[in-house]
Amino acid sequence: xxxxxxxxxxxxxxxxxxxxxxxxxxxxxxxxxxxxxxxxxxxxxxxxxxxxxxxxxxxxxxxxxxxxxxxxxxxxxxxxxxxxxxxxxxxxxxxxxxxxxxxxxxxxxxxxxxxxxxxxxxxxxxxxxxxxxxxxxxxxxxxxxxxxxxxxxxxxxxxxxxxxxxxxxxxxxxxxxxxxxxxxxxxxxxxxxxxxxxxxxxxxxxxxxxxxxxxxxxxxxxxxxxxxxxxxxxxxxxxxxxxxxxxxxxxxxxxxxxxxxxxxxxxxxxxxxxxxxxxxxxxxxxxxxxxxxxxxxxxxxxxxxxxxxxxxxxxxxxxxxxxxxxxxxxxxxxxxxxxxxxxxxxxxxxxxxxxxxxxxxxxxxxxxxxxxxxxxxxxxxxxxxxxxxxxxxxxxxxxxxxxxxxxxxxxxxxxxxxxxxxxxxxxxxxxx
Ligand code: HAM
Numbered sequence: 001x002x003x004x005x006x007x008x009x010x011x012x013x014x015x016x017x018x019x020x021x022x023x024x025x026x027x028x029x030x031x032x033x034x035x036x037x038x039x040x041x042x043x044x045x046x047x048x049x050x051x052x053x054x055x056x057x058x059x060x061x062x063x064x065x066x067x068x069x070x071x072x073x074x075x076x077x078x079x080x081x082x083x084x085x086x087x088x089x090x091x092x093x094x095x096x097x098x099x100x101x102x103x104x105x106x107x108x109x110x111x112x113x114x115x116x117x118x119x120x121x122x123x124x125x126x127x128x129x130x131x132x133x134x135x136x137x138x139x140x141x142x143x144x145x146x147x148x149x150x151x152x153x154x155x156x157x158x159x160x161x162x163x164x165x166x167x168x169x170x171x172x173x174x175x176x177x178x179x180x181x182x183x184x185x186x187x188x189x190x191x192x193x194x195x196x197x198x199x200x201x202x203x204x205x206x207x208x209x210x211x212x213x214x215x216x217x218x219x220x221x222x223x224x225x226x227x228x229x230x231x232x233x234x235x236x237x238x239x240x241x242x243x244x245x246x247x248x249x250x251x252x253x254x255x256x257x258x259x260x261x262x263x264x265x266x267x268x269x270x271x272x273x274x275x276x277x278x279x280x281x282x283x284x285x286x287x288x289x290x291x292x293x294x295x296x297x298x299x300x301x302x303x304x305x306x307x308x309x310x311x312x313x314x315x316x317x318x319x320x321x322x323x324x325x326x327x328x329x330x331x332x333x334x335x336x337x338x339x340x341x342x343x344x345x346x347x348x349x350x351x352x353x354x355x356x357x358x359x360x361x362x363x364x365x366x367x368x369x370x371x372x373x374x375x376x377x378x379x380x381x382x383x384x385x386x387x388x389x390x391x392x393x394x395x396x397x398x399x400x401x402x403x404x405x406x407x408x409x410x411x412x413x414x415x416x417x418x419x420x421x422x423x424x425x426x427x428x429x430x431x432x
Contacts (some may be wrong), residue, residue, distance in 0.1 A: 009388075010126070010134025016334075031332035032323035033137075037119060038333060039166055040139045047158050049117040049141050051148065054097040056121065060087040065098030066305055068271025070211040077124040090123040093270070095298065095314055096305070098142050103307035113145040119319075129319045131289030140295070140316030147311045149245050152276045152297065153252035157292055159315055160258045163280055168282045168325050170292055172258065175234075175266035176246040177214070179274045182239035187213060191233045197227045214267045220288075233264050242275055249276055272298040276313065277356065285325050292325070293317035335365060336386035339405075339425055341393060342369040342378035348393040355391075355421055360424035364429075383408055390426065 007013060009379070011384055014030050060080050072154035077299050079090040087211050091097055098116055101107075107114055119139045141158070143151050156172065163170050178186060194201070194209045194216055202221040208215065217228045238246070261277075268277050277296035286292070295315025302310040326332070339359055343352040352368045359366035367385060369378055375392045390406045397403040397418065405414045405428065418426040 008127045008134070012133060012135075014323075027333075028323040028327040029332060031334035032326045033319060033332035035326055035331060036166070036319050037139065040117070042120065043158070043162055043165070043302065044117045044141060046117070047154065048303060049115045049143075052098060052101065052118055053120065054091075054094065054101050054118070056090050056123075057083075057088050058091055058097055058100065060089040062096050062100055062305070063089055063092060066099065066272060066301060067093065071269060071271055071308040073124060073269065077126055079123045079125060079318075092124045093122055093316065094118050094120065094138060094140055095142060095270075095272070095301070095312075095316070099301055099305055099307070099312065100143075102144055103302060103305060106309055107306060108145065111145075113143070113261065115141065115143045117141045129289065131286050131318070131324060132161075133320060137319035138316040139319055140221070140314055142312060142314035142390045144312045146308055147299070148276065148297065148313065149248035150252060151255060152245075152313055153258070155295070155313060155315060156249075156253060156260070156278050157256045157258050159278075159280055159317070162317075166322065166326065167329065167331075168292065169283045169285070171283055172260040173263035173266050173279045173281055174249070174253075174260045175263050175277045176238065176242060177267065177273050177274050177277055177296070178234055178238055178242050182237050182242055183234075183274075186232070186234050186237035189237065190214065191217075193231050194227070200224075200227050200352065212271075215269070216375045217265050218269075228265065235264065245275055265280050268294060268296060272301040272304070273301045280317075282321070284327060285328050286321055289321065291318075292321050322379070334386070337365045337367040337389050338429060339364065339366045339370070340378075340382035340385060340387035340390045341366065342373075342375065342382070342390065343393045344375070345395070348395070348398060351398055351418075352393055355393075355418065359422050359425065362426065364422060364425055379406070379408070388429065 014028060014033060016030050018027050018029065026310060060239060063078060064074055073092045078092055098118065102114065117140065120137065121135050123135055123137050124301050128134065141155065143155065160172055177183060183220055184402040190213045191209060194213055198206055198209060201216065201224050202219065204218045205224045217231065218226065219328055238278060264275050266279055268426045273296045275297045278295040280292045282290045282292050293315050299311040301312060341352040341356055343349040356366040367379065379390055387408060390408055391403055393403065398424060401418045403416060405416045416429055
């Protein structure tokens with residue numbers, strides 16, 4: 001026998017069945033993904049977002065300039081390779097890609113405000129753990145052209161409503177990172193403070209003092225957290241326009257009925273953010289990787305990537321993390337057959353296939369049995385598939401055109417005419 005080929009570390013298969021269940025990582029099925037995706041497809045257009053799809057492969061430079069050279073993502077997590085002279089990268093996130101497309105297609109000349117949403121796989125070479133994979137799926141939105149703060153509040157309300165609808169337990173965290181006018185002063189003050197306590201920080205954070213001091217604030221190391229607790233706060237350094245913006249976001253969230261907590265440690269892992277940042281954090285069920293969705297404002301990114309000076313704001317949610325939470329709650333969206341047809345012989349099999357064809361043409365999900373088995377076992381199979389009705393076809397049924405449709409949950413038997421089967425099934429299915 002040839003040797004088995006296993007999937008790549010950090011990637012997962014999502015199947016319709018439970019293939020395995022591990023204590024530290026409950027298996028999610030494709031139905032959990034569908035629930036997350038469908039709810040986004042239903043909700044996001046109500047806010048004016050239209051779907052955009054960009055390629056997985058982009059030029060490496062896009063992420064180096066967009067996300068920032070000194071971030072963990074660009075520094076050590078990208079899947080980058082040489083494509084015969086061009087350096088390309090499998091996208092680690094989608095904001096930079098959408099902004100690239102926005103600039104490339106001159107979208108700002110066609111519309112003053114743009115609202116796009118997206119869904120797709122992202123790639124980061126991270127240490128694998130529960131809720132953290134090397135290929136994962138994001139659903140996100142980006143809005144370009146509105147300086148806020150009303151759009152900021154509208155987006156946060158969208159995320160709030162989406163997670164509430166799915167009954168995901170979470171808290172909305174909110175912060176501001178200031179802008180090009182006030183952040184440099186904060187950075188300097190923070191750096192001076194961190195330098196004075198450098199010996200207490202972990203090795204990574206000692207480096208971050210010079211490269212990316214704000215990231216020290218969200219380091220998970222308890223010693224770094226202790227140092228961070230005494231650090232100067234952005235709030236004290238905000239310029240007047242940033243202060244007014246942040247006040248505005250909070251007031252509007254209050255009006256829209258969105259509950260949130262102010263979190264000065266919410267600094268995000270990508271360099272493009274300005275002003276508002278927000279994260280939805282699961283309050284149970286995800287362990288250490290508890291951020292379900294995160295985002296914020298990126299007013300300088302379009303310009304940084306060679307476009308006009310246009311502001312933007314967005315978020316992305318981790319679909320695997322949401323699916324894990326839904327799996328734990330036993331929630332799923334799965335299509336089950338309405339009718340399972342079990343023929344007893346060859347003549348009946350041909351009729352079963354034709355009946356299934358008619359049912360499907362009428363928009364009813366139908367499955368036929370391809371196995372020879374006694375009626376009892378056929379009913380068991382129908383039950384396992386989760387079918388609503390089962391129909392056993394024998395010689396007698398074909399001759400008389402009458403058959404018994406068994407309702408699997410209740411055991412009720414309904415006599416139906418085979419030649420009018422789609423109508424009969426629809427009538428019974430809507431009756432109860
Ligand atoms: P991010 O915080 O890097 O932001 O990722 C957003 C979400 O993607 C996270 O909250 C998490 O749920 C999920 N995620 C990230 N990495 C992984 C992983 N390795 N495995 C599983 N899930 C993961 C962004 O990507 C920004 N582009 C968000 C944004 C949009 N900002 C403005 N617009």
